[in-house]
Amino acid sequence: MRFLRLPSFYGWYVVAAIFFVSMTAIGSRQAFGLFVNPWSKEFGVSVATISAISSVGWVINGLAQPVVGRLTDRYGGRVTMGTSLLILGVGTAILSVAPNIWVLGFIHAAVISFAVGGVMFTPSTTVIARWFRRKRGTAMGILAAGGSFGGILGVPFLAYLLLLTNWRLTWGIVAAVMLLLALPLLLLVVRNDPWQLGLQPDGETAEEARRAGPQRLGPLTVERWPQCFRSAPLWLLGMSYVVCGITTAMVATHFVPYAENEGISASTAALAFGLLSAMNLMGVIGAGWLSDRMPRKNILTAIYWTRGLGFLLLAFLPAGVGIWAFAAVAGISWLATVPLTSALASEIYGVKNMGAIVGILTMVHQFGGAAAVFLAGVSFDVLGSYTPAFAGAAATLVVAGVTASLVQERLTSARYVGVALAPAEA
Amino acid sequence: MRSPPLHHSEPVDPTLLDWILHQVDRLLPFDPVVGVAIGGVLLLAAPAVLAALAVRHARRRAGRA
Numbered sequence: 001m002r003f004l005r006l007p008s009f010y011g012w013y014v015v016a017a018i019f020f021v022s023m024t025a026i027g028s029r030q031a032f033g034l035f036v037n038p039w040s041k042e043f044g045v046s047v048a049t050i051s052a053i054s055s056v057g058w059v060i061n062g063l064a065q066p067v068v069g070r071l072t073d074r075y076g077g078r079v080t081m082g083t084s085l086l087i088l089g090v091g092t093a094i095l096s097v098a099p100n101i102w103v104l105g106f107i108h109a110a111v112i113s114f115a116v117g118g119v120m121f122t123p124s125t126t127v128i129a130r131w132f133r134r135k136r137g138t139a140m141g142i143l144a145a146g147g148s149f150g151g152i153l154g155v156p157f158l159a160y161l162l163l164l165t166n167w168r169l170t171w172g173i174v175a176a177v178m179l180l181l182a183l184p185l186l187l188l189v190v191r192n193d194p195w196q197l198g199l200q201p202d203g204e205t206a207e208e209a210r211r212a213g214p215q216r217l218g219p220l221t222v223e224r225w226p227q228c229f230r231s232a233p234l235w236l237l238g239m240s241y242v243v244c245g246i247t248t249a250m251v252a253t254h255f256v257p258y259a260e261n262e263g264i265s266a267s268t269a270a271l272a273f274g275l276l277s278a279m280n281l282m283g284v285i286g287a288g289w290l291s292d293r294m295p296r297k298n299i300l301t302a303i304y305w306t307r308g309l310g311f312l313l314l315a316f317l318p319a320g321v322g323i324w325a326f327a328a329v330a331g332i333s334w335l336a337t338v339p340l341t342s343a344l345a346s347e348i349y350g351v352k353n354m355g356a357i358v359g360i361l362t363m364v365h366q367f368g369g370a371a372a373v374f375l376a377g378v379s380f381d382v383l384g385s386y387t388p389a390f391a392g393a394a395a396t397l398v399v400a401g402v403t404a405s406l407v408q409e410r411l412t413s414a415r416y417v418g419v420a421l422a423p424a425e426a
Numbered sequence: 427m428r429s430p431p432l433h434h435s436e437p438v439d440p441t442l443l444d445w446i447l448h449q450v451d452r453l454l455p456f457d458p459v460v461g462v463a464i465g466g467v468l469l470l471a472a473p474a475v476l477a478a479l480a481v482r483h484a485r486r487r488a489g490r491a
Contacts, residue, residue: 006479010487013480020473157465160458177469185473189480197484 009203010194011131015139017189018124021081022146024182025088025119027154028174029112034159038167043101053105055370057113062366064117069126069359071118073225073352076192077127080355084118085186089178091115096171120147122362125342126355130193133201134292136346140339141288148281148335218350219417225353233348234357236407237341240304241361242368243400244337247307247393249369250376251314251330255323258386262319272327279331287336291343296413300340301405307333308397315390347413 007013036050072080091111098104125140132139161170194201200209220231228234259269283303291299310330314322341361346354376389410416 006483010480010483013476013483016476017473017480020476024469153465153468157461157469160461160465163458164462181469181473185477188477197487 010197010199011128011139011201011203014131014190015128015142017185018081018127018143019146019149021085021119021182021186022124022143023150023154024174024177025085025116025150026147027150028092028158028178029116030150031155031158032108034155034162035167035171038162039101039104042167043104045101049101053109056105057109058366058370060110061113061117062363062370064114065120065122065362065366066356066359068118069122069355069357069362070225072123072126072355072359077123077130077355078186078190078192080118080123081127081190082183082186084115084123085178085183088112088115088119089175089183092171092178093175096168096175120362121338121342122355122359125339125346125358126351127190127192129342129346129351129354131201133204135202136343137288137291137296137339138285139288140343141285141336144284144288144335144338145281148277148284152277152281218346218348218414219412220348221350221352225356228349228353228357231412233344233407233412234360236403237345238361238364240300240400240404241337241341242364243304243396243403244341245365245368246372247311247397248334250372250389250393251326253373254376254380254386254389257380258390259319259323261380261386264319264323269323272323275324276327276331276334279328280334280336283332284335284339286332288339288343291340295409296340296344296347297404297407297409300337300344301401303333303336303340304397304401304404306330308394308401311390311394311397315387315394344407344409344413347415348407348409350414 032054036047039045039050040047068080068084091107095104095107095112098107121144124143128139128143129136158170158174161173165173191197194203200206220228220233222228222231255273256269259265259272287299287303307330310326310333313329314326316322317325342354342358345357345361349357372393376386379389379392380386
């Protein structure tokens, strides 16, 4: 009955609670596509108008990341995530009674898109970095999988709800779940760090934690977060993460049009994307677990190169085979960059300024994605084929892998380098 | 409306949504009412069970201290 044994370390309950919060917040956001037709009919606007709302929301979500990161560093992840979830829930409730497309657009693009940034990976990985040191990759991998679960389980649930009711009641129920279930759970279970409960990271004893060094600091910890820009790891992680954004957004946006252009049905393309999502779940948890057992930059490099191989297969194999090969190979890498990049940043710079740093990295990820969606479309319009865009993506992924491999983890990570106690930490 | 799925919370592609719903219908051939009921029970039970376990864990630890 070993599998029924409950975790003895409270940090896993924190992971589970944030998993649920991420699942509800991200799942409802991913279901946006369900509401396009109902909104288009009720408000008499085109699908393009609603798409524009989604695009603006994407940019605002990117801009929100450094802000919520900074707030997390200053006030803690629990306050930041709780406040964001409250705004998200209230915004969702207002959305359900929106009288016109302007109110709906403003609430979704500005309020909800910003607030969801405060529930996503920037604050949540910052909290997890404080709770875990040795098992940080595994914990962050499980956390990141929460977003995928939100899409896989939440979207069908909302679709059923929409079939039975209408879009207003569906959003009202989503708001109730956020405000009456997710928010109380977050406030009841999540604490900013283990010290608040008299615990140590990973459930270590005080002596083990003392030997491991100060949790808040990394070898490159700086007093003020902008000083991080003077060090190489931030640039290396940022350059590779922007490629992550470029390649995921490009495929997500152009995968189905590519398949249709190659004479493959949209449903087959969607089926291949379903395989990609399933591989993603295994990849994100597996990569996090592996990275706790070997240098994270090696796993990160392997992930970028694996995705690059996937793009090469997509670009040069016959489309009927290529989309399946791509889904199987690149799917492993899809979300796996998130826990590894966040964990590396936390171990190099410490958790003191981690929110701001992960926020900056996530912002460039989102902006890279937005640019890639546009450029891949232009490339197709001009060249009449997606092959150059996909081959280009493979090339950027090779560079991203090289860039990640250049992070001198053994010289700059707290996993390998002892960190001297600062007076304030002593 | 085709924007990125499953990565940093962007919306799922509508074509993928159609496929997911079709597959769910095929694999679990039940009425939407049953689907909502199952999802609703899971949604209510998951945080309740988790909160109860976390509180129990915290109390036991406090009791040992």
